[in-house]
Amino acid sequence: MNLLIMDERCTEKTDEELVALSLEDQEYFGCLMRRYTAPLGRYIIRVVPSFRNSIDDVLQEVFIKIYLNLRGFDPSLKFSSWAYRITHNHAVSLLRKEKTRPQLVSTDNDTYDFFERYVADGQPNENEIRYAKEEVSRVLAEIDQKYREVLILRYLEEMDYEEISDILKKPVGTIGTLLSRAKAIFKDEYVKKYGTEK
Amino acid sequence: MEQKNEENCVDCVMRRIKEERITPRSKWRFLFNDLSVLAISASSLIIGTLSFSVFLETLLTDDWDIYNQAGRTFWENVLKNFPFLWLFFLCIFIFYSYYAFSESERGYRYKQSVVISLCIAISLILGVFSYFAGIGEKVDNYLIANVPSYHSITGNHVCLWLQPDRGLLAGMIISTGTKPIIIVDFQGNRWIATGTPVFSRGAIDRPGERVKILGTAQGNYVFEAKELRRWSGVVEPNPCR
Incomplete structure (x- = not known):
């Protein structure tokens, strides 16, 4: 046709x-x-x-x-x-x-948005953006898969909780809990790897 | 992804679908899969119910008040009599029922705590009903009669009651309601039960009734009986070998 x-x-x-x-x-x-x-x-x-x-x-x-x-x-x-x-x-x-x-999780502008929202502070320049993407990618690669996948779905794929629940076949409440832990773990790992939180 | 690559990908897949004559799987297959998962969940719940029923049967027909007389400490009695095995089965099958349900097409949407609580509640409530309906006793009797090692795992209370020197005896009434009561114990010995015993816990003075007797051995297969209780459950041959 x-x-x-x-x-x-x-x-x-x-x-x-x-x-x-x-x-x-x-x-x-x-x-x-x-x-x-x-x-x-x-x-x-x-x-x-x-x-x-x-x-x-x-x-x-x-x-x-x-x-x-x-x-x-x-x-x-x-x-x-x-x-x-x-x-x-x-x-x-x-x-x-x-x-x-x-x-290493693929980096793109969405990766940077995630970083900016949850880790960074202030207006970054181009180099900072590039480094931030690499840093986010490295930190995401280090964390446990079950936390990494909810972070990717939520902040890079921009899915809501119900959609993530349907994708991963887990209750919505569990997704909420996983995401809270994932963000905390991501921040901890970031600080461990790159020093103080920006 | 570039537009050209997208089109290539789409063309490749469409070509492959046509060349390999790939067709979507039948709806019945998915229906069968989902029903199978739900059936596994329901079966696990039923087995959990039966487990709880037998758990109650074993727990409530054991005579927890005679452990001292039987020469056991409280904790020794708990270790030997408490139906740990059935409690273990109950937990396993409740978990499996929850797991199977959560793997079903829509089951994952429900909160874990709600599903597990429901599984526990259903197993316990139906377990109680089936205990009162005598199903627990039937299952227990069936296992005693057909599974050789069952009693060695769950605890053999027959031997507990074949200790006349400790005032514990069990067997079948063979007399016809006259005193003294004549009993053949579960090892085939004939006893004369003297005294005016109390008939409790459903025991009846009738030939063929199996009873447990509390009292004092007088020697020469004479037993002064103080209390007769109904015996529940099958007795395997050579129970104390």
Whole structure:
């Protein structure tokens, strides 16, 4: 089907509608993929940075899994949460294979926003921004995976508590507790590594 | 990610779906998986209920007041009689029930404390009901009769009651309601129970009734009985080998 026509047909459809349509016509699945290739790709690189160079292959596997499990999609969930859940589980299984090496979390502007909100003080210059990104990345790599993943989902992927709960399959209360601990641990690790809190 | 790369990725996946004829898995498969998880959770809850029922059966039919007479200290009696095994099973199956539920499609949304509390409450409440319905006794009897090492793990109270020199005797009434009462103990010895014993804890003076007797041994298989209590549970052959 012509890509342009397909795009027009998909633009006003919700994710949930596209899921239902994909079960009748495969081409609609392409629309879902176009919507989620960038965000899921970014998320995978954040969780498993060492797979940056093979991100296309990883994304292919993720989308195949999403397609295979399409009939298992629970409409009471947001499709984005469900897709992130599949992606998260796949990324975690890749991470387990890479367990021996600490993973530096991919740095970008979102990483800096997180740093600025929770660690930094004052107006930084360009060098400070670059160092801050590297510092955040190193500290995130050091902390336990269960804390790292909630920090990434909350502050880099900007998910709310319910979405994180649906992605990680944990109660909302547990997510709140994990996040509080994760922030405290992040600050402690930062101070340990880089001296006094900025 | 660049637009071109995105399109390549989409094209690759769509091509692979077509070439490998990949189709979404059947809805029934997901339904079956979810129902299986819920069934495991429910089964664990049922086993937890049974465990608590047997726990109560074992706890409440043991005679905690005679440990001194039986030559045991209080703590020795607790160690030998308290149904630790069933308490352990109860905890394991409550945990497993909670775990299976939390792995179900929507179960993870509920607070851990709420789910665990519910599992405990259901097991305990239904356990009490099933104890009063006699299910605990039936399970206990079945295990005594069919699992050879069961009594060695849970504590053998038969031998406790076969100590006539300590004033403890147990067996089956074979007389027909006349005095003295004739009893065959669980090791096959015939006893004459003299005196005017009190019948307590459901004991009945009737042939075929199994009883525990508190009293004093007089020698020559004569036993002066002070109290008869109903015997509960199956007695395995050669209980004190």
